[in-house]
Amino acid sequence: MGEEKKEQPDLKQLSQEEVEKHTTGTSSWLVIHDKVYDVTKFLEEHPGGEEVLLEQAGKDGTESFEDVGHSEDARELMENYLIGELRDEDKASNKYPEKRDMWKSSGNGSTCSLS
Numbered sequence: 001m002g003e004e005k006k007e008q009p010d011l012k013q014l015s016q017e018e019v020e021k022h023t024t025g026t027s028s029w030l031v032i033h034d035k036v037y038d039v040t041k042f043l044e045e046h047p048g049g050e051e052v053l054l055e056q057a058g059k060d061g062t063e064s065f066e067d068v069g070h071s072e073d074a075r076e077l078m079e080n081y082l083i084g085e086l087r088d089e090d091k092a093s094n095k096y097p098e099k100r101d102m103w104k105s106s107g108n109g110s111t112c113s114l115s
């Protein structure tokens with residue numbers, strides 16, 4: 001009965017606003033790839049230290065997370081802390097489609113036209 005979808009049982013939809021409330025050592029959430037993780041209990045265990053996690057708490061830590069090049073183990077581990085996902089309108093992929101383009105095509109940044 002409805003057991004086929006193993007990957008993600010109903011993920012709770014959370015708002016950006018809600019995530020932003022959890023920025024401290026007593027409650028720290030972070031967003032990675034539009035999923036929300038409660039890393040409060042993981043702070044002390046994180047091999048990269050709690051500081052870097054707290055720095056990203058309440059925010060989208062995707063870039064920092066990917067910059068480090070976390071292992072498959074790390075990616076499995078984070079599933080333990082998954083508490084939900086951003087609601088559609090707060091997902092990075094939906095929120096700033098134009099800005100995403102901007103990153104790709106801002107070619108002539110070095111032109112300065114002061115004269």
Ligand code: HEM
Pocket residue numbers: 030037039046047048049052053055056061064065068069070071072073074075077078081
């Ligand atoms: C739930 C989220 C996270 C989990 C489960 C996690 C887990 C881990 C694990 C298992 C390692 C050991 C190396 C590896 O297996 O790749 C690690 C290393 C590291 N993590 Fe994370 N991490 C998370 C989020 C983050 C974030 C958001 C940042 C950056 C802001 C970060 C920064 C680092 C750094 C800098 C190291 C390297 C430590 C070293 O090599 O000395 N991690 N993390």
